[in-house]
Structures are given as C-alpha cells and as structure tokens.
Amino acid sequence: MSRNTELGAVQLKTILMFLLLGVAGYVCAKVFPPYFANSQLKDKMWEEARFAEANERTAEQLRENIYREAQNLEIPLDRRAIQVETDSHGTRIRADYSVVVDLYYYQLHWDFHTTSAR
Numbered sequence: 001m002s003r004n005t006e007l008g009a010v011q012l013k014t015i016l017m018f019l020l021l022g023v024a025g026y027v028c029a030k031v032f033p034p035y036f037a038n039s040q041l042k043d044k045m046w047e048e049a050r051f052a053e054a055n056e057r058t059a060e061q062l063r064e065n066i067y068r069e070a071q072n073l074e075i076p077l078d079r080r081a082i083q084v085e086t087d088s089h090g091t092r093i094r095a096d097y098s099v100v101v102d103l104y105y106y107q108l109h110w111d112f113h114t115t116s117a118r
Contacts, residue, residue, distance in 0.1 A: 027103060034099045034110060037073040042114050044069045045093045049116035052091040059084040066093060075099075092116055 048062050057065075063082045070077035076097055083094045093116040101108040 030101050030103055031108070034075075034101060034112075037075050038112050038114060040073055041066070041070055041075060041077075041095070042116070045095065045114060045116040049091040049093050052086070059086060062091070062093060066095065070095070070097075 045066055048057070048065055052062055062084050063079065066082050067077065067079045076099065077095055078097070081096050085092045085094075095112075095114045097112055097114075099110045099112065101110055
C-alpha cells in the first residue's frame with residue numbers, strides 16, 4: 001500500500017478552504033449588523049405608522065421616535081432624512097441613509113431606503 005501523503009501533512013486544499021471560511025466569516029460579521037439594524041428600524045417604522053392615528057401622534061413626534069430608535073441602533077440617520085406623510089389612507093414613514101462597512105481592504109458603501117409600507 002502506497003500513500004500519496006504522509007500522516008499529519010496538511011493539503012493545500014484544506015488550507016485554502018479554512019482561509020475561505022475565515023474570510024466569509026469576517027465579511028458576514030461586518031455586513032450582518034447594519035442589515036439587522038435596518039430590519040429593526042423598519043419594524044419600528046411600521047409599528048409607529050400603524051398606530052400613529054390611534055396614539056394621536058404628530059408627524060414631528062413620529063420623526064422624533066424614529067430618530068431616537070435609529071440612535072439606539074447606532075444607525076447614522078439624520079433627523080431631516082426622515083419623511084412622514086399622513087393622509088386619509090394612513091401614515092407612511094420613509095428614511096434614507098447610508099452606511100460604510102469597512103472590510104479592511106474595501107469600503108462598502110451601503111444605501112438603505114427604508115419605508116413603513118406594507
């Protein structure tokens with residue numbers, strides 16, 4: 001019985017696979033937090049828009065609540081970027097912001113356009 005490799009030797013494929021898994025894990029760890037924070041903000045916007053009339057909130061109060069939630073989630077959202085529209089069909093909230101994700105060698109500029117629309 002002849003063996004092509006010695007016991008304990010690491011093949012190049014194994015090293016490359018671990019390297020690839022490490023890079024993928026690093027990218028996921030950097031990209032997931034902004035995505036999850038945007039999801040949380042979208043939920044808050046939907047909740048505020050849905051109950052705005054029942055809670056008798058003005059557009060400025062809604063804007064302030066959304067801004068406060070963005071600050072809690074560490075989202076770089078400017079207060080002026082939050083648009084609140086109220087009409088006979090209900091309340092719609094929109095927020096546009098951009099996040100820069102530092103991937104060590106590459107800066108990913110990620111634009112979010114979050115709305116409370118169903």
